[in-house]
Amino acid sequence: MDYREEKDTMGMVRVPKNSYYGAQTQRAVDNFPISGTSLPLSFIYSLALVKKCAAQVNAALGGIDSSMGQAIAQAAQEVMEGKFDDQFVVDVFQTGSGTSTNMNMNEVLASRANEILTGQRGGKSPVHPNDHVNASQSSNDVIPTVIHVSALTQISTRLMPALEALERALSEKALEFRTVKKIGRTHLQDAVPMTLGQEFSGYARQITLAIQRLGAVKPRLLELALGGTAVGSGLNAHPDFAPRVIQTIAAKTQLEFREAENHFQAQATQDTAVETSGILKSMAVALVKIANDIRWLASGPRCGVGEINIPSLQPGSSIMPGKVNPVIPEAVIQVGAQVMGNDTTIMVGGQGGNFELNVMLPVIAHNLLQSIELLSSVSILFVGKCVNGITANEEKCAAFIEKSLALVTGLIPHIGYDRAADIAKKAHKSGKTIRQVVLENNILPEAILNGIAEFNPGRM
Secondary structure: OOEEEEEEOOEEEEEEOOOOOOHHHHHHHHHOOOOOOEOOHHHHHHHHHHHHHHHHHHHHOOOOOHHHHHHHHHHHHHHHOOOOHHHOOOEOOOOOOOHHHHHHHHHHHHHHHHHHHHOOOOOOOOOOHHHHHOOOOOHHHHHHHHHHHHHHHHHHHHHHHHHHHHHHHHHHHHHHOOOOEEEEEEOOEEEEEEEHHHHHHHHHHHHHHHHHHHHHOHHHHOEEOOOOOOOOOOOOOOOOHHHHHHHHHHHHHOOOOEEOOOHHHHHHOOHHHHHHHHHHHHHHHHHHHHHHHHHHHOOOOOOOOOOEEOOOOOEOOOOOOOOEOOHHHHHHHHHHHHHHHHHHHHHHHHOOEEOOEEOOHHHHHHHHHHHHHHHHHHHHHHHHHOHHHOEEOHHHHHHHHHHOHHHHHHHHHHHOHHHHHHHHHHHHHHOOOHHHHHHHOOOOOHHHHHHHHOOOOOOO
């Protein structure tokens, strides 16, 4: 590989000749060969958006030359279009402020801007990564800003639509199955009758509430730390810089971002990221519950519960011919486990606010955005490859109701709890149904018994 030499405040550094990044990025690459994983592109693109808006505002305020501002903005737009994805090479596990990623962006944008203006890639002239690309900014206010911008953007454009599609799909199944009678279960034991539609209505409501919880955190995510610079005091930032940049970001994202009410809180803590992650975790728990129920209800095909059928997607065994597994529900459950683990990491990261700065920002950003992306993708998959294709096995549902000992519950108003319990024991010991025991012992007329069995499904 050919190299060129770039200089920073610590001396000369050899960087790949064709790279757009410079000395500080290369030092970070050398210092943090840990996971091989960089921050997600959703974060990188949001960072580029902040830099683009900052360059335009800095030029308008006279902080940088207008030609520089235009070149930096063009470079940032090209980053947002995915033209420089391979240039963002700093590991997630790096300096806790995210300075290395901020400088990675600053150097790429300065290098590309210099190429636009002079034809020469790299260097610090005429566009300097710190003096011009980073003007009126600090990593300490930029990275917390980008966490909020990227998280809310992904929630709004990816996760919310996916959850709404899942909510609709489950609600449609609740309606489709509204007359399919089945046995309810508590403690994994037979309980009283209900409808399959009622069961699915519960799942739909779980997703409705998840959507509401997610919407409730939006006002906190809309607050941006930009303008606080190093510690929250705004040192070296033009007083109009942050309001104008945030206004521009809001216009471009169609999200009502605003300046943080208290910059010291916005930079020293990540409470909102912790709150958001907690909501994502509760969402993951809901998805695991739904997916687990669906795979149990579809268990079989001959020796399981088998009250519903789910789409068959692929061979399920390398040794058992004809076996088909509930692969989509299993994928949903695994995503849930990952999101719960991510939440623990974010919770610990939220405790990393020492005095005026949280110093676990990269790992918070990585885990938060991964949770959002995983939940978005798996929800879409759940709808398209599982929920939409669910059908009811009405014969199996009806057979379970007739065999269930829990039907004795409906007898209580007529014969009392103790006598009903005695009937259940006799039926269980003899292998007969509740109906057979009641009729054989002339306990109730058949008409009354039929009325009890033909229960009113009631509410959805």
